[in-house]
Amino acid sequence: MTTSSTDSASTSVPAASSTTPGPASLPDFDDHRTASPRIRIQQLLHANPTLGPLAVLVLAIVAFTFSNPRFFSAPNLSLVLAQVTVIAVLALGQTLxxxxxxxxxxxxxIAVFSSILMASLAVKAGLPGPAALATGLILGTAMGALNGFLVTRIKLPPFIVTLGTLTIFFSLNSVVSNSETIRGADMPALLTWTGTAIPIGTFRLTYGSIIMLLLFALVLFALRNTAWGRHVYATGDDAEAARLAGIRTGRVLLSVYTAAGALYAIGAWILIGRLASASPNVGTDYNLDSITAVVLGGASLFGGRGGVLGTLIGALIVGVFRNGLQLAGVEVVWQGFAIGLLVLVAVSLDQWIRKVRT
Incomplete structure (x- = not known):
């Protein structure tokens, strides 16, 4: 009798599990949803954030080339790359x-103030080019570190901190420069070297653009292949979970803002070469342009998702659209309208992608 009841009990479990709906039925539902084209596209863009921006860039290049054959000429593409270089470097720091x-x-x-400091130290204080450049880079890095200190130690929101330092640095910029532009001809050659172009046929590649590409490669390697890079993503994805996992999120944030300040300072050096001067009156659109490049590149404003390749593509999208619309005779105000519309579309797309079922 005991053996019979045991056998009966043992055979009843599989029978119940085979007839009772439970978690085993869920994969069929997920597979059905995944089979739909909309879900497949959503999951593809979630796994490869740069695909969407890359498609936009290619379509924009094709469209503007058809509208004006001059767009795809080597001299014009050289101009687009030169115009994008400064924004791309600043957007790289913004990405972090x-x-x-x-x-x-x-x-x-930070970028404009750093450029003014470099030029002023060389022209007004008489420092040699290397010393003026090094000091400017250090001070620019310190400005980024100040932002990081206020965010991590004083626990102020990044938006409030950087809004305050935005006003402070622009005010100091006016004081140091006396609202006067410093000509490149008065500076040591090292400060304007980044604007020197290397002719490749009819295409002209500046040293500033080469530095920009090297910086992207360096940051890409750091984010993908170092513990620091993994900690950056983890902190952005869920700071509390990262802290509980043993990551010192405060140190990560401080290092990120400091690295961003260093990138902004290098961008300032490239800016001097680009303009062949140091002007306190430039850079009013750099904040929005850098954020635009990052958003168009597929990075999420909620943190934890995105990459530097997308940022580079996003910066190119901004440059291509502005140059292409200008060649098409579109007024500046409508160029801004088009960029703003792209940003809204990109943010809406990001919200949709974040809802992907995994």
Missing amino acids: IILTAGIDLSVGA
Whole structure:
């Protein structure tokens, strides 16, 4: 009798599990949803954030080439790359901060102030070119570190911190420069070297653009192949979970803002070469342009998702659209309208992608 009841009990479990709906039925539902084209596209874009921006860039290049054959000429493409270089470097620093779910509104202020400091130290203080450049880079890095200190130690929101330092740095910029532009001809050759172009046929590649590409390669390697890069993503994805996992999120955030400041300072050096001068009156659009490039590149403003390749593509999209619309005879105000519309579409797409079923 005991054996019979045991056998009966043992055979009843599979029978119940085979007739009772439970978790085993869920994969069929997920597979059905995954089979739909909309879900497949959503999952593809979630897994490869750069695909969407890359498609937009290619379509924009094709469209503007058809509208005006001059667009795809080597001299014009050289101009687009030169115009994008400064914004791309600033957007690279902005990317690091946005990956941690922060925002930096002081991008343009740090870059312009650093350029003024480099030029003033060389021209007014009489420092040699290397010393003026090194000091400017250090001070620019310190400005980024100040933002990081206020965010991590004083616990102020990144938006408020960088809004405040935006005003402070632009004010100091006016004081140091006396609102006067310093000509490149008066500076040591090292400060304007980044604007020197290397002719490749009819295409002209500046040293500033080469530096920009090297910086992207360096940051890409750091984010993909180092513990620091993994900690940056983890902090942006869920800071509390990262802290509980043993990651020192405060140190990560401080290092990110400091690295961003260093990138902004290098962008300032490239800016001097680009303009062949140091002007306190430039950079008013750099903050929005850098954020635009990051958003168009597929990075999430909520942190934890995105990459530097997308940011480079996003910066190119901004440059291509502005140049292409200008060649098409579109007024500046409508160029801004088009860029703003792209940003809204990109943010809406990001919200949709974040709802993907995994």
